[in-house]
């Protein structure tokens with residue numbers, strides 16, 4: 590018999606979310622996740638994906654994935670530490686290390702898994718972690734899993750970080766102290782102040798950990814935020830995902846050889862979960878080949894990002910302080926933001942509302958993610974729809 594306690598827990602909580610209009614219904618896409626998507630038979634300009642370079646549908650990568658699948662099969666068959674590793678996983682890690690400019694790299698099944706595995710492989714209950722208050726959920730969970738003391742500092746506030754690093758160091762309570770930050774913050778599109786963070790880290794002997802999920806492929810000619818600032822030899826952990834700009838799935842840590850060797854024997858998702866499929870590994874390798882051969886997609890992404898930003902700003906929208914192609918359009922009040930996003934959808938633009946608790950109350954926004962795959966025509970059409978809905982709702 591089913592559990593009555595579970596039944597009532599679920600029905601009460603689901604009802605509560607639905608009553609408050611907070612229950613998220615997931616739209617099934619009738620086709621690939623490209624610059625135009627089809628939902629319920631209707632085509633929409635897609636400004637919601639993390640497919641920054643349009644690589645999710647890249648033909649060279651699709652072909653590489655098919656070839657590898659034919660050669661190695663659809664699945665890796667086992668955890669790498671138990672049944673040996675496929676050559677293609679080693680190739681991927683060598684490619685990633687070369688691309689990032691580090692001694693070595695280790696691939697995981699996702700960016701989320703990287704943070705589950707890498708933090709707790711090094712940090713424990715005798716340690717402390719200084720964490721930016723706006724860090725991604727997977728960083729927060731990874732920190733909790735390590736059992737280290739978590740000390741949050743105000744978002745990108747270097748005075749607060751310095752103060753808390755000093756207090757932690759001088760307390761003598763902790764064996765190791767780490768500072769951990771997103772490279773690019775996904776809700777506002779701002780970049781972590783890495784040069785200052787590294788300076789503070791050197792002053793107080795902190796381990797440095799940068800999760801560059803939204804920076805990889807987007808900054809530093811594709812190599813990420815750390816490269817953008819020329820700090821490749823000064824950051825201990827460089828985390829990246831293969832599921833955003835790279836367009837496939839997976840995550841990785843790039844760093845010194847000793848660190849990577851340690852993660853291969855201590856990071857639990859690496860030890861207890863089957864690795865990436867051969868097809869995914871091959872597609873990721875081809876993506877890095879594409880990024881290494883030419884900066885064309887990278888330049889197109891920035892051109893499109895700047896074009897959309899200027900267009901929205903000229904129309905009179907508040908687009909915040911983004912330093913990357915991520916373009917928030919800040920509406921403010923939660924309900925108004927939801928209605929705005931719904932109206933954009935009805936007119937042909939797919940751009941999701943992001944509201945409290947994901948962002949602070951009163952800063953509801955529709956977040957736009959332009960990509961290299963968008964044409965000027967698509968962006969112009971999106972801007973015309975923004976203008977129409979913005980005027981209709983008295984926002985501009």
Ligand SMILES: *Cc1c(COP(=O)(O)O)cnc(C)c1O
Nearest residue numbers: 699700701725727800802830832
């Ligand atoms: C998206 C994201 C992740 C998760 O990456 P996946 O590969 O999708 O699991 C981790 N960290 C940050 C900062 C992210 O933005």
